Amino acid sequence: MSNTPSVENTSPESATELKTGEPGSLPAIEMKGVSHRFKDHNALDGVTFNVPQGALHGFVGPNGAGKTTSLKLICTLLKPQTGQVRVMGKSVTTHVKEVRQLIGFMPDHFSSYRQMTVFEYLDFFGAAYGLSMRRRNEVIDDILELTDMAGRQQSLVGGLSRGMQQRVSLARVLINDPQLLLLDEPASGLDPRARIELMEILQALQEMGKTIFISSHILKELEELCDSVTIIDRGRIKYSGTMDDLRDHGHENIAYRIQLVNGTEDPIETLLGIQGVVSADSVGKSRAIRIVLDENQIDSNRLLSELIQRNITITSFEKEQRQLNQAFMDLTEQGVR
Numbered sequence: 001m002s003n004t005p006s007v008e009n010t011s012p013e014s015a016t017e018l019k020t021g022e023p024g025s026l027p028a029i030e031m032k033g034v035s036h037r038f039k040d041h042n043a044l045d046g047v048t049f050n051v052p053q054g055a056l057h058g059f060v061g062p063n064g065a066g067k068t069t070s071l072k073l074i075c076t077l078l079k080p081q082t083g084q085v086r087v088m089g090k091s092v093t094t095h096v097k098e099v100r101q102l103i104g105f106m107p108d109h110f111s112s113y114r115q116m117t118v119f120e121y122l123d124f125f126g127a128a129y130g131l132s133m134r135r136r137n138e139v140i141d142d143i144l145e146l147t148d149m150a151g152r153q154q155s156l157v158g159g160l161s162r163g164m165q166q167r168v169s170l171a172r173v174l175i176n177d178p179q180l181l182l183l184d185e186p187a188s189g190l191d192p193r194a195r196i197e198l199m200e201i202l203q204a205l206q207e208m209g210k211t212i213f214i215s216s217h218i219l220k221e222l223e224e225l226c227d228s229v230t231i232i233d234r235g236r237i238k239y240s241g242t243m244d245d246l247r248d249h250g251h252e253n254i255a256y257r258i259q260l261v262n263g264t265e266d267p268i269e270t271l272l273g274i275q276g277v278v279s280a281d282s283v284g285k286s287r288a289i290r291i292v293l294d295e296n297q298i299d300s301n302r303l304l305s306e307l308i309q310r311n312i313t314i315t316s317f318e319k320e321q322r323q324l325n326q327a328f329m330d331l332t333e334q335g336v337r
């Protein structure tokens with residue numbers, strides 16, 4: 001395989017144009033032409049993408065796509081073999097210590113320290129980061145407040161629910177006030193309420209100015225939470241950019257969805273008679289119809305006036321946007337790696 005950056009649906013340049021972050025500020029994460037081999041297996045092949053400061057950025061890909069390998073490179077647990085990885089402009093190869101101070105890495109499993117109380121656990125990591133006892137007490141109070149765990153200081157970590165353990169894990173990551181949070185599958189195994197609450201905490205952290213890079217398989221949540229996303233498959237970047245661009249990207253023809261008033265006669269034949277309508281199909285068992293247009297022949301205004309002229313009464317009219325899971329299916333290949 002070549003080492004040439006392979007960005008099939010967006011160029012590396014467009015990946016650097018993400019709009020979040022202060023103008024002119026260095027990207028929080030910069031990967032440029034990164035390839036990584038394990039023996040004869042290419043785990044990453046010319047990976048190039050940027051995450052701007054202040055972004056809440058999703059990182060998605062099928063099993064074996066190269067997400068964990070990328071995360072390990074960014075958090076200095078692996079050394080890049082080819083290409084460059086920078087955090088806030090600092091190379092992970094030459095500025096390991098500085099990079100480690102900038103990041104907080106939350107792995108997908110919470111395995112040890114089960115016999116400690118929440119306070120002991122956080123205090124232990126605070127001490128490891130060199131914080132004084134007074135400073136640790138202040139920081140731990142603030143972090144427990146932020147993660148909605150005030151009053152849990154004396155609970156045993158091992159006795160907490162999975163959702164609470166994830167919050168303790170997140171609290172631990174926040175101890176040294178990192179600018180960049182790297183979260184590997186933070187919502188896996190959480191019930192719906194715990195997930196929503198975790199997402200709210202992440203949004204609050206973004207509002208505080210943190211950059212959050214979140215690897216996840218739970219596309220629905222990423223879609224609601226993230227402003228930008230990178231899709232990786234078989235070690236290659238398939239898309240990196242804003243969530244909005246992804247929704248518009250890749251449509252050959254533009255589609256609209258109309259909702260009919262109850263009792264309206266089936267208008268599909270009539271719709272197909274409008275010049276520029278490529279297809280018109282009922283959506284499931286609802287009274288909605290999906291209309292695909294050839295944009296060279298008709299735009300949304302014309303379509304609306306054609307509907308009115310033909311007495312097709314509707315209660316809603318909206319442009320169809322590609323969902324993240326559809327984009328994921330379109331951009332990634334079949335089969336488990």
Ligand SMILES: Nc1ncnc2c1ncn2[C@@H]1O[C@H](COP(=O)(O)OP(=O)(O)OP(=O)(O)O)[C@@H](O)[C@H]1O
Nearest residue numbers: 038041043061062063064065066067068069070337
């Ligand atoms: N230490 C290793 N030795 C050999 N191969 C490895 C090693 N680590 C990862 N790989 C391989 O590199 C590829 C990418 O792995 P990686 O763990 O980065 O994928 P992933 O996207 O995180 O997958 P998952 O979603 O399943 O965790 C896989 O094919 C994997 O088998």
